[in-house]
Amino acid sequence: MARLEEAQVAVPESGITAASARSVMYRRYVVALIWVVMLLRFVDLQIIAVLLEPIKAEFSVSDTQLGLLSGFAFSLFYGTLGIPIAWLADRYNRRNLIAAAVGLWSAMTALCGFATSFATLFAARIGVGVGEAGGQPPAYSLTSDYFPPQKRATVFAVLNCAVPVGVFVGFIVGGYVSAYYGWRSAFLAVGVPGVILALLVRFTLREPPRGQTEENPGATTAPPMREAITTLLRVPSYRHLVMASSIFTLGAVGSGIWIPSFFVRVHSMPAADVALWLACVYGAGGLIGALLGGVLADRLSARTGDKRWYARLSAITTLAILPFGFFVYLWPNPIQALIVHTGTTILMHMWMGPTYATVQSLAGVKRRAMAAAVNLLAINVIAFGMGPLLVGLASDLFSARLGQESLRYSILFVVLIAYGWAAVHFLLAARTLRQDLAAAALR
Numbered sequence: 001m002a003r004l005e006e007a008q009v010a011v012p013e014s015g016i017t018a019a020s021a022r023s024v025m026y027r028r029y030v031v032a033l034i035w036v037v038m039l040l041r042f043v044d045l046q047i048i049a050v051l052l053e054p055i056k057a058e059f060s061v062s063d064t065q066l067g068l069l070s071g072f073a074f075s076l077f078y079g080t081l082g083i084p085i086a087w088l089a090d091r092y093n094r095r096n097l098i099a100a101a102v103g104l105w106s107a108m109t110a111l112c113g114f115a116t117s118f119a120t121l122f123a124a125r126i127g128v129g130v131g132e133a134g135g136q137p138p139a140y141s142l143t144s145d146y147f148p149p150q151k152r153a154t155v156f157a158v159l160n161c162a163v164p165v166g167v168f169v170g171f172i173v174g175g176y177v178s179a180y181y182g183w184r185s186a187f188l189a190v191g192v193p194g195v196i197l198a199l200l201v202r203f204t205l206r207e208p209p210r211g212q213t214e215e216n217p218g219a220t221t222a223p224p225m226r227e228a229i230t231t232l233l234r235v236p237s238y239r240h241l242v243m244a245s246s247i248f249t250l251g252a253v254g255s256g257i258w259i260p261s262f263f264v265r266v267h268s269m270p271a272a273d274v275a276l277w278l279a280c281v282y283g284a285g286g287l288i289g290a291l292l293g294g295v296l297a298d299r300l301s302a303r304t305g306d307k308r309w310y311a312r313l314s315a316i317t318t319l320a321i322l323p324f325g326f327f328v329y330l331w332p333n334p335i336q337a338l339i340v341h342t343g344t345t346i347l348m349h350m351w352m353g354p355t356y357a358t359v360q361s362l363a364g365v366k367r368r369a370m371a372a373a374v375n376l377l378a379i380n381v382i383a384f385g386m387g388p389l390l391v392g393l394a395s396d397l398f399s400a401r402l403g404q405e406s407l408r409y410s411i412l413f414v415v416l417i418a419y420g421w422a423a424v425h426f427l428l429a430a431r432t433l434r435q436d437l438a439a440a441a442l443r
Helices: 024-059 063-078 082-089 094-112 118-132 136-144 149-160 162-181 183-191 193-204 225-233 236-265 271-304 309-330 334-348 352-363 365-384 387-440
Strands: none
Touching: 024 063, 024 094, 024 118, 024 136, 024 149, 024 162, 024 183, 024 193, 024 236, 024 271, 063 118, 063 365, 063 387, 082 094, 082 136, 082 225, 082 365, 094 118, 094 136, 094 183, 094 193, 136 149, 136 352, 136 365, 149 162, 149 271, 149 352, 162 183, 162 271, 183 193, 225 236, 225 365, 236 271, 236 309, 236 334, 236 352, 236 365, 236 387, 271 309, 271 334, 271 352, 309 334, 309 352, 309 387, 352 365, 352 387, 365 387
């Protein structure tokens, strides 16, 4: 890893002055570059969903093992390593951490293509999780120092629209490269470009002064790790937003990983056709939802003067998903179910911008990376680790009675419980959000 530099020292690099680094055009470049980082991060995370069936066929493994591969193998280090990396990001150069992380997870994704057994593939996926642990916390922290609080929901919505686009790319590349060249080539196709991106981040992204967009930044020296985590967990709205995002993601990841297999097994659709349909559904629906959620939350908050809308809107859109679930997983016509799933996907992505932006604002200047890392740890333990595994376990458990239909009801059960439960936590976060944000501005 490149030498870590103190973030508090705003030294111009390569002729880029502090003034130009804060310019409108450069801030747009920062958002664009971080957007590509998040895009590649989610492509490398999601691509395995469309490759589960050929991996199952080659290595003769069960759905439970596939659930471990697609969830636990990735999340084992992804969440836990985020905490020490966030400790570094709150003290040292975040740009260097992001570049190193992108390079590592991309190399490990490419190595998945050389796996000779289920065990070596499992090990390579652990490596992907290790690399991706260093991506989100420093990226979120760095971006927050380029934009003031009243614009962050929109900016974070733009960043998080990389998630559905990443799903689109993952399904397209995974589906078609796997169909014509094999599943190993699909991992190579998305892993190699990340090395180039890592170099671009290292040599063009600039480290901003901490707190430069805050009205009253106060001291920017990060507190000890235990103190930072304890302070965050004492904030009621932060706790509920972390629980809401984690439980929601459990349902989203559990369904998202298995939905290609659902349409292949239950509806007998060709894998390449499923990949194309889901790429369009998640790409278009997710892009619309992510952008709409951030813009709408910022506008509702500004118009009413009530910042509780950042959590309220997330609760409303989450509850609105529930009726769609019955149609998507129980309707006999797969094409009609996929079309309706576009509406589900729009709603599924509307909470992301408002929630992640609010988490950063609740953290204050000194704990931003740690706030993102604690949230990331909870999401990994609850969502990435358990979501795919719960669906896989339920599918194996009921397969003797229901056959291929077991996957249909396993996904539906997990989705309904997760989204309903998440909505409760979004509503609980709204109850104390105004006073918690006011207190965070003084820390």
